[in-house]
Each structure stands twice: as structure tokens, then as C-alpha cells.
Amino acid sequence: MKTKVGIIGGGPSGLMLSQLLDLQGIDNIVLERQSREYVLGRIRAGVLEHGFAKLMRVAKCGDRMDAEGELHDGFFIAENGVKRRIDLAGHTGGNSVVVYGQTELTRDLYEAREKMGGNVIHNIDDVEFFDLKSDAPYLTYKRGDEINRIDCDFIIGADGFHGPSRKAIPKDVLREYEKVYPFGWLGVMSQTKPVSPELIYSKSNRGFALCSMRSQVLSRYYIQVPLTDTVDDWSDDAFWAELKLRLPTAEAAALETGPSIEKSIAPLRSFVAEPMRYGNLFLAGDAAHIVPPTGAKGLNSAASDIYYLYHGMLAHYKNGDDTGLEQYSEKALARVWKAQRFSWWMTSLLHTFPDNNAFDDKMQKTDMEYLFSSEAALTSLAENYVGLPF
Numbered sequence: 001m002k003t004k005v006g007i008i009g010g011g012p013s014g015l016m017l018s019q020l021l022d023l024q025g026i027d028n029i030v031l032e033r034q035s036r037e038y039v040l041g042r043i044r045a046g047v048l049e050h051g052f053a054k055l056m057r058v059a060k061c062g063d064r065m066d067a068e069g070e071l072h073d074g075f076f077i078a079e080n081g082v083k084r085r086i087d088l089a090g091h092t093g094g095n096s097v098v099v100y101g102q103t104e105l106t107r108d109l110y111e112a113r114e115k116m117g118g119n120v121i122h123n124i125d126d127v128e129f130f131d132l133k134s135d136a137p138y139l140t141y142k143r144g145d146e147i148n149r150i151d152c153d154f155i156i157g158a159d160g161f162h163g164p165s166r167k168a169i170p171k172d173v174l175r176e177y178e179k180v181y182p183f184g185w186l187g188v189m190s191q192t193k194p195v196s197p198e199l200i201y202s203k204s205n206r207g208f209a210l211c212s213m214r215s216q217v218l219s220r221y222y223i224q225v226p227l228t229d230t231v232d233d234w235s236d237d238a239f240w241a242e243l244k245l246r247l248p249t250a251e252a253a254a255l256e257t258g259p260s261i262e263k264s265i266a267p268l269r270s271f272v273a274e275p276m277r278y279g280n281l282f283l284a285g286d287a288a289h290i291v292p293p294t295g296a297k298g299l300n301s302a303a304s305d306i307y308y309l310y311h312g313m314l315a316h317y318k319n320g321d322d323t324g325l326e327q328y329s330e331k332a333l334a335r336v337w338k339a340q341r342f343s344w345w346m347t348s349l350l351h352t353f354p355d356n357n358a359f360d361d362k363m364q365k366t367d368m369e370y371l372f373s374s375e376a377a378l379t380s381l382a383e384n385y386v387g388l389p390f
């Protein structure tokens, strides 16, 4: 097979790029290891920066998001029971975020690809990369017993943190930066009314908790847990009881509980791989970087990569201008590192760190006091939360 752009990974990054390129008549193929049902069964992110929402509209996939997504122009930070609101719109000249589940967004992208007759091949395995430094790279993959070959101009590694693309960059070229946090998030999804119309990030002496949602009938709650905990350690009752202890009194009293429809533990990690380009292989999204979920930057960082890649490809195919592609890694990483800084800072501000000493505790407390005493600090938080420009 021959195509212009071979995309590995049918998650949000791969599908979004495929859709944007196809709308411009740039031929591409997406290779996805899992079935479509499996990809759509994954419960992940749910808060979209306004820039991501804009990209969904450019990709002609924004109708359902605009109809069903919720615009949030603020959120709360609670500290040991005292709740204070961050006015996102007020601090950013009217910007906001959209609460719309990654599952729904991925479904919209799949449906759009299907409508346009996009080539998304599921259930493949054993992707291998060849001649990445040449003008004629190709890849091979296995489907059933068959080995297939795709010749292309460019290969996009949008295959998530565990995919093979990043590993195709030689070890003496790739630099990896990582921070592993000494806790994870236990998340529960329940068909209950969210306890608050806006998200609550709650810092308490018992550890961090987050009240989030996917809609007015679907709540998503998280509590910080030690890395040694497993899902089996937490019955629904135990989860709700612990969550209540970490929330302000009014929210604890009002919390509507119910059976979990999903329960999982995610360890928290910051990770960046540099460079994001090797020859004609370009990394995008989780394949190149991971953030802790505090501040909701994971999916949103993928969106800016796709924006830069899309415009680079467009300039290449429409005007023969390779500047965008040549600058891709540098430009994408500049924004990725800012999202990393913000996620690391919000994680540091709100969690209980088991190894903190008295000095560290004072710094954390002072960081919070400073935040709420300074319009400049609140503006910085707000502009990062709604998303830096790309």
C-alpha cells in the first residue's frame, strides 16, 4: 500500500490528524492495535482547553461537543474545608474550558472518519519502521497471519506511551526526562449528579481529592492513594466514605453516591521525550509526553502537537514549504514543557507528599497563600488552565 502519511495509533491524536489531513485532500492511513469498541471503552480525560475545542470544529467534529459539552468558566480549590473559586473567564478575558469526555470526542472522530471513508485499520500488531532517515520511509505491520507494507512520505507515532514509535528512535538520539510521584489517583465513575456544577480540587490533611464530571448525570471522582493500593482494596462504600472526609462539609453532606461503573488506579508521572522528530518519523501526544492529570493537560497537550503537525504538513503539501515540519519538534516541545510545568506545579500544590519535611510543608502552604493573595498568581493559574496559545 502507498499513502502520504502513515499514522500509528487510533486514539485522539491519530484520529484528529487523520481527519484534518483528509479534509485537505492529504491521503493517510491510521493503524490501530485495538478494536474500535476497545478504544471507545477507555475512560480517560474530560476537560478540553478552548484551543482543543476550536480544533474539533476545524476538523468538522465539533457539533455534538458544542451541543452536549459544558462550558466551565471557573473551578474551585478547597483547602482543608475552605473553598475558593478561580474565575477563569475573569482572569483570561473571557476564556473557558469545555467538559466533554474523551470517549465522546473519540467517538465523534471515528464517526467523522467513517463518513469521509477514512482508512482506519484495526487489530494490527508488530509495527516495524524502515528507512526513517530517507525520503521514502515505510512500515510493516501484521494483521492476522498477514504481513503488510505501507510506503509513505511521513510516519506519525501517535501510539501512546507504550507504543513502538518512540522506541524506533535510536537510544543515542533520544533523551527522556521523567518524574514519578509517590502516589496514584483512584478514580470512580458513577451515574450520579455531580456534587458541584464546577470542578473542585480539594487539598486536605488526608490527601487530595477531585470532584469532576462528564455530564449532569455522570460524575467522575478521584482520591489520592498510595502506590501500593489496588482497586480491590477499595469497595465503593470505602471510596465514598474517604472522599467525603476530604471534601468541605457542605459538599460532603450533599454528595450523591451510587455504584461505580468504572474504578481504576492511575499512577502519576511526568515524562517528556526529546526530540519529537527523527528523520521522517514524528511523535505526537502521549507517545512523546505524559503529565499527571492534575490540571487536565494530557489530552490537551496532544492537541497542540496535532495543530503544529497539521500546519506543517499543510505547508509542505500545498506550498512546498518545510519550515513548519523542520521546526515541529522545537515548537511542540516549547509548549509541552509549559504544560509539564503547570501540571507539576498543580500536583505539588495540592497533594500530600509522604516524604515532605517541615520546610517542604511550609513552602506548600505559602504557595497556596500566595496564590490567593495575588491577582498575578491567579491570572497565571487561569491562563495555564484554559490553555496557553498554540
Ligand SMILES: Cc1cc2nc3c(=O)[nH]c(=O)nc-3n(C[C@H](O)[C@H](O)[C@H](O)COP(=O)(O)OP(=O)(O)OC[C@H]3O[C@@H](n4cnc5c(N)ncnc54)[C@H](O)[C@@H]3O)c2cc1C
Binding pocket: 008, 009, 010, 011, 012, 013, 014, 031, 032, 033, 034, 039, 043, 044, 045, 046, 047, 102, 124, 125, 126, 127, 158, 159, 160, 161, 162, 163, 164, 266, 284, 285, 286, 287, 293, 296, 297, 298, 299, 300, 302
Ligand atoms: C488511565 C488514563 C487516564 C487518563 N485520565 C486523564 C484525565 O483525567 N485528564 C487528562 O487530561 N488526561 C488523562 N489521560 C491522558 C489522556 O487520556 C491522553 O493524554 C490522551 O489519550 C492522549 O491521546 P493519544 O492519542 O496521544 O494517545 P492514546 O489515547 O494513548 O492513543 C494511542 C493509541 O495507539 C494505540 N497503539 C498502541 N500501541 C500500538 C501499536 N503497536 N500499533 C498500533 N496502535 C497502537 C493504542 O491502542 C491507542 O488507541 C489519561 C490517560 C490514561 C492512560
